Amino acid sequence: MKLHRNLVFAVIDALNLTFNEGEYADKVIQKVLKIDKRWGARDRGFIAETTYEMVRYKRLYAEIAEIKAPYNRQDLFRMWAVWAVLKGIKLPDWKQIEPTPERRIKGKFDELSKIRKFKEAVPDWIDELCVKALGEKLWSAEITALNKQAEVILRTNTLKTTKEKLRKALLDEGIVTEPIKGYPLALRLPERANVFVTDSFKKGYFEVQDASSQLVAEFLDVKPGQRVVDTCAGAGGKSLHLAALMENKGQLIAMDIYGSKLKELKRRARRDGAHNIDPREIDSTKVFKKLYGSADRVLIDAPCTGLGVIRRNPDTKWKLQPEFVDKIVKVQHDIIRSYSKIVKPGGKMVYATCSILPKENNDQVASFLASEEGSDFTLVKEKKIYASKDGFDGFYMALLEKANK
Incomplete structure (x- = not known):
């Protein structure tokens, strides 16, 4: 995977705003994605997905990187390097990236992965609260599921169309969707896409809304x-x-x-x-x-x-x-x-x-x-x-x- 400096820098900017400035990740990503209008869908996807994943597993990555909040810019690059190593991505030879002990990172990851609060990256108090409320088994399964990337789910607007007509209209625009059993108006996107730029969205044929x-x-x-x-x-x-x-x-x-x-x-x-x-x-x-x-x-x-x-x-x-x-x-x-x-x-x-x-x-x-x-x-x-x-x-x-x- 070829890494582009401006995309990685955008991720670092987004993490700084989320972790240090207290801004909400979804708003931060919207803001950061406006920096360069030349970024294509793949570039934008890299920034958004990398940022979300690093926010999701902040505690794990910070523990491996041996850094503590508030995070300076060098700390955020160290955290990003941990993410990259664990993803199997070859680190670039940039001055912002310190020499990174890859074996130690992987060893620390294996060690911390045995402890739920690190593996699933949750604060101690949330872990304790949810164990007490739900029990060990259900909470362990639930936090693992909640750490997965959310799917894009659409709800058909029956004031304007039917689910079948919506599927066809989106397919004509190059977007594949699948019905979900037990959810009469829902369509799932097997592959993520920016549905907000479609004519179907502009015409009010659907809303983005989780199946639950x-x-x-x-x-x-x-x-x-x-x-x-x-x-x-x-x-x-x-x-x-x-x-x-x-x-x-x-x-x-x-x-x-x-x-x-x-x-x-x-x-x-x-x-x-x-x-x-x-x-x-x-x-x-x-x-x-x-x-x-x-x-x-x-x-x-x-x-x-x-x-x-x-x-x-x-x-x-x-x-x-x-x-x-x-x-x-x-x-x-x-x-x-x-x-x-x-x-x-x-x-x-x-x-x-x-x-x-x-x-x-x-x-x-x-x-x-x-x-x-x-x-x-x-x-x-x-x-x-x-x-x-x-x-x-x-x-x-x-x-x-x-x-x-």
Whole structure:
């Protein structure tokens, strides 16, 4: 493999911004890829994939390189050299690359690979938390699966096309896709490609959405003509899916505390032809209190630790702090009690997270059902999704029904 200096330097720049400046890896990569417009798909792929892999295994590579944060530029080159040696890539004769003891690197790798927190590159506290929550066997399998590169999964926008027509349209544009059994609207890309430049994307034929995430809207059992409230809509991935399931009939109120995210939802809704979405910024409690007792369906896609989607956001492992877990559990506790009041008698609600921790998931639902606010609700069904078992992001969803009285 021939290494180009400007590509490796771009990786080092990206690592510096992610590790030392605290920026998010996905935003960093978008920024770095704009440095040179002459880079082709292979060049861009090298920068993105190398950066993600080094973020993913930061603890392992740093331990082998014998460096500690904060990392100066020479440290980052040492870490990159470890990555290259372990990939079997011949190191270039550049002044930035120190003489590298390849045998010692491989020996250290073999030694550290016997210890999960190094092999899978997780902080001690996350390792301990997840072992306690899931058990040794499940956590070991799960973190291995979560360290794999996430696949590109598309969700067909049925407001504009069918899955079969979408496959053909993408094939005409040179992109091969495969259906996924058990996921009615999903298509998988066997080979990565930039789907955002396709005409099919510009025409709103699909959204990029993990297969697990696609199950959440389905779980809510919406019908055309209903009033549906998506309480934590964000940029609207699930709102857009709900609009399609509602066939643009009825009212879909998409709420969020961040107005900037709702602006992105509006833009996406225009592209997708989703006309029944009513975005509302939660700038006071009045916004949701006046909806109490009025909705046929309510989705609470609650803020969470994101431990189920580490494949997509590998820097979560390094940015997450122990105190945040307790803080977000309290936020979830309050959200489910407040937003559940929006459900009308006989209506249904889904509580969902992209976490694998029981304290954010089934424990949270059990606590709600035992509370005064949850006394009129019953648990209809729940689903726990693990990357190690299903092959997609880790998720939790619970469908609850409110008594008709």
